[in-house]
Amino acid sequence: MSRNRLVRLVGALGLVGVIATYWLGLFVTPNAKLFGSLVRLLYIHPSMAWVAFVAYGMAFCSSLLYLWPRTRHARFDRLAGASAEVGVVFTGLTLVTGSIWGRTTWGVWWTWDPLLTTTALLFVLYLGYLALRRVPGDPEVVARRSAIAALIAFVDVPVVYFSVTWWRSLHQPPTVDLAGRHLYVHGIMAFTLFLSFVSFTLVYAWLTAHRYRLAALSEREEDEGLDLALEERRAEGVLA
Amino acid sequence: MAPAVSLREAVVLSGRFPLLAGASLDIEEGEIAHIRGPNGAGKTSLLRLCAGLLPLHRGAGFVLGHDLSVERRSLRRQVGLLGHQSFLYEELTVGENLRYALRASGADRHRAEPAAARLSLAGRLFDTPVARLSAGQRRRTALAVLVARDPVLWLLDEPHAGLDEEGRQLLDELISGSRSRGRTVVLCSHEHHHAASLADRVILLAGGRVVKEPAGVA
Amino acid sequence: MWHDAFLVAGKDLRIELRSKVALNQVVPFAAVVILLFGLALGPNRAVLSPAAAGLFWVAVLLSSVLATQRSFAVEAADGARDGLRLSGLDPAGIFLGKAAAVAGELIVLEALLSVGVAVLYGLELTGALVLIATCLAATVGLAAVGVTYGAIASGLRIKETLLPLLFLPVAAPVLLGATKAWDEALTGRPGAGAGWLGLLVVFAVIYVAVGIVAFGPLLEEA
Numbered sequence: 106m107s108r109n110r111l112v113r114l115v116g117a118l119g120l121v122g123v124i125a126t127y128w129l130g131l132f133v134t135p136n137a138k139l140f141g142s143l144v145r146l147l148y149i150h151p152s153m154a155w156v157a158f159v160a161y162g163m164a165f166c167s168s169l170l171y172l173w174p175r176t177r178h179a180r181f182d183r184l185a186g187a188s189a190e191v192g193v194v195f196t197g198l199t200l201v202t203g204s205i206w207g208r209t210t211w212g213v214w215w216t217w218d219p220l221l222t223t224t225a226l227l228f229v230l231y232l233g234y235l236a237l238r239r240v241p242g243d244p245e246v247v248a249r250r251s252a253i254a255a256l257i258a259f260v261d262v263p264v265v266y267f268s269v270t271w272w273r274s275l276h277q278p279p280t281v282d283l284a285g286r287h288l289y290v291h292g293i294m295a296f297t298l299f300l301s302f303v304s305f306t307l308v309y310a311w312l313t314a315h316r317y318r319l320a321a322l323s324e325r326e327e328d329e330g331l332d333l334a335l336e337e338r339r340a341e342g343v344l345a
Numbered sequence: 346m347a348p349a350v351s352l353r354e355a356v357v358l359s360g361r362f363p364l365l366a367g368a369s370l371d372i373e374e375g376e377i378a379h380i381r382g383p384n385g386a387g388k389t390s391l392l393r394l395c396a397g398l399l400p401l402h403r404g405a406g407f408v409l410g411h412d413l414s415v416e417r418r419s420l421r422r423q424v425g426l427l428g429h430q431s432f433l434y435e436e437l438t439v440g441e442n443l444r445y446a447l448r449a450s451g452a453d454r455h456r457a458e459p460a461a462a463r464l465s466l467a468g469r470l471f472d473t474p475v476a477r478l479s480a481g482q483r484r485r486t487a488l489a490v491l492v493a494r495d496p497v498l499w500l501l502d503e504p505h506a507g508l509d510e511e512g513r514q515l516l517d518e519l520i521s522g523s524r525s526r527g528r529t530v531v532l533c534s535h536e537h538h539h540a541a542s543l544a545d546r547v548i549l550l551a552g553g554r555v556v557k558e559p560a561g562v563a
Numbered sequence: 564m565w566h567d568a569f570l571v572a573g574k575d576l577r578i579e580l581r582s583k584v585a586l587n588q589v590v591p592f593a594a595v596v597i598l599l600f601g602l603a604l605g606p607n608r609a610v611l612s613p614a615a616a617g618l619f620w621v622a623v624l625l626s627s628v629l630a631t632q633r634s635f636a637v638e639a640a641d642g643a644r645d646g647l648r649l650s651g652l653d654p655a656g657i658f659l660g661k662a663a664a665v666a667g668e669l670i671v672l673e674a675l676l677s678v679g680v681a682v683l684y685g686l687e688l689t690g691a692l693v694l695i696a697t698c699l700a701a702t703v704g705l706a707a708v709g710v711t712y713g714a715i716a717s718g719l720r721i722k723e724t725l726l727p728l729l730f731l732p733v734a735a736p737v738l739l740g741a742t743k744a745w746d747e748a749l750t751g752r753p754g755a756g757a758g759w760l761g762l763l764v765v766f767a768v769i770y771v772a773v774g775i776v777a778f779g780p781l782l783e784e785a
Binding site: 172226229230232233234236237240246249250253254256257258260261264265267268269271272 | 708711712715725728729732733735736739740743758762765766769770773777780781783
């Protein structure tokens with residue numbers, strides 16, 4: 106029960122945080138000199154990207170814990186799956202908000218900026234991971250191969266980032282710079298930015314906890330189904 | 346002496362379906378056991394479990410002293426399974442398949458020729474790709490792999506199927522001769538009378554578990 | 564481990580020599596891809612020639628998916644996959660052997676394909692040393708990732724669609740690195756490709772190591 110209450114508390118705090126972020130971001134903070142009203146994307150875009158990376162990191166760590174024989178437990182597999190799911194959602198949101206930013210500042214929906222390109226590759230990488238998770242099979246087998254796929258995917262992240270950055274910087278200097286990174290942030294803006302990180306992280310935790318609980322419940326349902334299935338199977342023998 | 350195969354309430358799942366639903370049995374070393382049962386009773390699953398190919402979901406199982414829940418890989422070198430499928434590489438010749446299987450299990454690859462000869466696969470057939478063999482010849486090749494490897498535990502799933510009269514006789518000799526060489530044989534067959542005449546014991550399987558173990562069937 | 568690796572690689576290559584699936588199907592497939600790029604981009608050599616390195620490597624990447632699938636189709640036929648597990652071979656050895664065989668096939672494919680690209684796209688193959696070194700490093704990396712994912716997908720009924728989705732994004736750095744290294748070599752600056760070559764080597768080392776460790780647990784699948 107107390108765990109349920111904790112999840113609810115996290116959810117409530119996250120919700121309040123997101124609402125506060127929106128209110129501060131849309132109505133309280135000032136327009137920026139250079140970007141005008143667009144600067145408000147700053148309060149959601151970086152924090153979404155942050156959550157995505159946290160989620161993948163979490164999926165990676167729990168996959169490692171699952172693969173390590175001494176800490177092997179179904180809960181780490183569930184956590185990895187739940188976290189990666191939320192991560193993919195936030196990666197998608199990061200791409201969408203990044204695209205909106207790109208369209209309005211540079212007039213293009215997409216630019217081959219290293220960070221954007223890495224994020225896009227991450228998106229498809231983890232879509233593949235989720236597709237693999239959905240392939241039915243023996244739970245332990247599914248968990249093991251998913252954990253290894255998560256490992257392969259996460260190890261690829263720095264390689265992708267490094268190569269893409271290098272790829273973009275060697276020849277032509279980047280035609281557009283993600284100017285947001287050099288924005289001077291202060292006062293209420295800094296606070297809103299900070300709040301957005303905290304509240305999105307809480308939302309992440311809340312969503313992951315729910316996906317985790319759902320996975321645990323369906324596993325328990327299967328376990329209970331097993332006893333029934335065993336009885337049915339044995340009955341075949343009696344009839345025969 | 347510990348039994349060659351010992352299962353206690355073994356449960357094996359395929360997805361959510363229990364292939365084995367709490368099977369318990371003991372097969373002594375040097376014994377020839379015939380597993381009998383209707384279609385879908387779990388005979389093939391039982392053999393695959395003993396070969397270390399299927400994970401044990403619940404219960405306990407020991408084969409040749411290996412715990413099925415932890416050390417299935419080390420077990421596999423010591424068992425030989427003749428299944429519905431022949432585990433052969435189509436593009437390779439009979440000889441190449443034999444030599445590959447021998448080298449993979451760390452055995453002397455010069456045992457390939459005598460084993461092939463024993464199953465009348467010497468000469469031209471020895472250098473023929475498996476893809477060009479008839480079903481019966483494939484069956485003989487699969488059997489030759491087993492003869493060449495000569496594992497401690499022989500798991501035979503419908504071994505007589507697809508063999509001609511000569512092949513059946515060879516197989517029967519192999520099975521009966523295994524006792525004197527200290528080998529354990531577990532076979533499943535729908536040819537009850539024939540199999541029972543070879544076996545020391547008949548184990549009845551139904552609904553994924555052992556239902557009856559009539560003693561003293563010889 | 565090495566004994567098993569040689570055994571498996573020898574077996575896979577022997578099967579390929581007999582069946583010639585890679586030579587008769589995968590190589591023509593790569594040629595078709597190269598031709599299609601030519602059709603899509605038009606007959607203008609000024610367009611094709613600068614893009615040649617990238618198109619070449621995209622063709623190699625797509626072909627390596629096929630080569631990997633073939634490598635496991637050989638095992639899946641007639642229950643040989645169970646045979647692989649029953650043989651008691653060391654999983655790391657199986658991984659190295661299969662990866663080596665796939666890499667060997669891809670190297671031959673790259674050699675043939677580079678001639679095709681040179682002819683079709685009007686390219687002069689300069690900086691041969693860098694070109695060859697790039698091929699070797701990139702191929703080892705591709706084969707390692709491919710065989711690892713191939714093992715993940717091989718037991719599944721939907722492997723044909725899943726393998727490319729899993730494999731291609733991970734292999735993206737290889738595409739980048741190999742394309743850039745080739746670009747540098749082809750435009751007469753082979754020295755500048757060295758850094759990219761380093762990246763390819765790092766990638767290959769990482770995924771060979773991952774494969775050696777991961778293959779055991781993967782092969783245990785029912």
